[in-house]
Amino acid sequence: MNRTDVPDGAPAPEASGPRGLGGLRALAARHALLPLRVFLGVTFVYAGLDKLTDSAFLSANGDGSIGALMRGVRGTSAIPAMVDMALKAPVGFAVALAIGELLVGLGVLAGLLTRIAALGGALISLSLWLTVSWAVTPYYYGNDLIYLMAWIPLVLAGAPYCSLDGLIRRRRRATA
Structure with missing residues (x-):
């Protein structure tokens, strides 16, 4: 069907080959989550490394410490019991949080066990929203909710x- 064969009022057919518009749309649809994966992965790797290399943050007390942060948000947290748990061992909590962020970020960037890594990222973001940024008003000023x-x-x-998950899946299909 060429352009002259299209009935009046009907949309023109799109090119569907690899160079046509349909091919580009399919390619864009397949890779639509890639920018989100890269952003979240890089952000969580950076957050984890930043925490692990910040001696002030990895302290129970003092300016910029995890302990001071947790004590500061305890009264406004949606779940103060979560903050109390973190305050029992603030440095251990900070290290666990940083390692969790690092593993989540690396998993999402590599696309390895992506759903599990993303679930870990969602849980980290949820816990930070319910504790650290719960009292931010209006709610859309808080960043943890949008990360969630x-x-x-x-x-x-x-x-x-563009992931190790996809590569593993393709290799399994090829050998089956």
Whole structure:
């Protein structure tokens, strides 16, 4: 069908080859989550490394410490019991948080066990929203809630393209 064969009022057919518009749309749809994966992965790797290399943060007391942060948000937290648990061993909590962020970020960047890594990122973001940024008003000024929402598409879809998960899946199919 060429342009002159299209009935009046009907949309023109799109080119569907690899160079046509349909091919570009399919390519864009397949890779739509890649920018989100890269952003969240880089951000969480950076956050984890930043915490692990910040001696002030990895302290129970003092300016910029995890202990001071947790004591400061305890009264405004949605779940003060979570903050109390962190305050029992603030340095251990800080190290666990940093390592968790680092592993989540690396997993999402590599696309390895992506859904599990994204679930870990969502849980970290949820816990930070319910504790650290719960009292931020209006709610859209707090960043932890949007991070939580950003993880959900990766929890649902994983990383089928440009990922180790996709490579493993293709190799399994090839040998089956």
